[in-house]
Amino acid sequence: MQHTLTLHLVSEATGQTLDSVARACIAQFPNTEVKLRHWNMIRTQIQLRRVLRNIAADRGPVMSSLTDPALQADMEAGCISLQVRLLDVLDSALHFLADETGQKATGHPGGQYIMDDSYYQRIEAMHYVLSHDDGQETGGLNEADVILVGVSRVSKTPTCFYLANRGIKAANVPLVMGIEPPATLFETTKPVIGLTLDPERLIEIRRNRLTQMMPDRRPMENAADYAYIDLEKVQEELHWARRLCRRHNWPVIDVTHRSIEESSAAILELMESR
Template identity: 80%
Template structure:
């Protein structure tokens, strides 16, 4: 159990996603400390910042900031000095470094990475594609996919596809079910096909949780099918069959057992990127 607890305030001029990602990556290195995150996003005026400082005074803790406006930065620093809490500006060193390297003065534009450019609309298009081609939907129409994920039920195909869509990648996913032939379009596809697999025991736990969340008295419930869904021998056989299918078609396979969706996606991007 954590030995101590702190409140960490994250103050951002934009959505706070970058700051949150940095904070969580750092927090993971301190397993003996419980860190409560307080998010203060879209802070773009001195009035808003004064409100944030009042809250920090009530729930004291260190502050990580990604403010880019010099006036807000100065007010943030003065406020933290007054409250006697530590402040870290996570962008300032990086901006200074790039200013020295490029010779260009930073624009200090809040949320500058969030612009509705070609990449933005590419991500939106990819998200629509994933929705339309999730879990075997429109499986005969995969020619527009950037890649296709295959695997047995509950190996994180769908969430991985959505994560990839946020990178602008149109990913379809096809479930592999023993006794049911995969869609023919899968075998003639010119795009990468990648299999996902997982440890049998881990898969059973995931499936058991899924079953417990479903209505037990559903009229569509099939006890024998539910048993096969979480029976160790049958799950092992199912996973072996899926691996053989991938091996037969030379589809690379990624084991997601101890991988987060982000790590799985990074492996997929590594496999599909030009060498």
């Protein structure tokens, strides 16, 4: 039986942490349809009262990551008044760390979002990805933290951008059968990691890409389109790319059943082991 639920997420900052926690938990309840309502950057009583009015209009439990004690107290009182359940997702962790450190939490809103060295490292990594995407600027591959290679549409670019958000300079170089990769790829001292995909899944992604690029034209109307999404040719292309990676001792990650986050975690693990 399918259940429905409205879940309110109340955050003092961008709400990314709270959203990630909520989605990770929701995934464990496939028979429940959850509508998420986000209330971010809540830092004043006026803002909080507006949130509580909206909760009253669309009742549902509340997950909160407020750290300001006064706002926390008002949030709790408001939820009691509305008779909706409230979970403070940071409360247990903050008490745990306070006990371990012997210090009191500052209660400073958005304390994790500071423009420190790691922040500027992420910005620099993002600029690097932009200028080294899809085989651009191959002369700068030795400036990378990692280089991703693979045939077209195996998620190299989105994976690089995700890694950049972690402060990792990631370049990607497309592997095109019949075209020799740039010499700098074989000369670099930086880790090179291949990405691959199930051929049928890859064809599905490529077919959708062709449709988006040329909505008025059916795929396979010319030889190039045909080779791009023909099963036999795609299998040959993937086998060629794997052989190339094996020849140069580049590890390969199959991303068929992995999200971008999972693929990136595997890449970071390979980088650490190296």
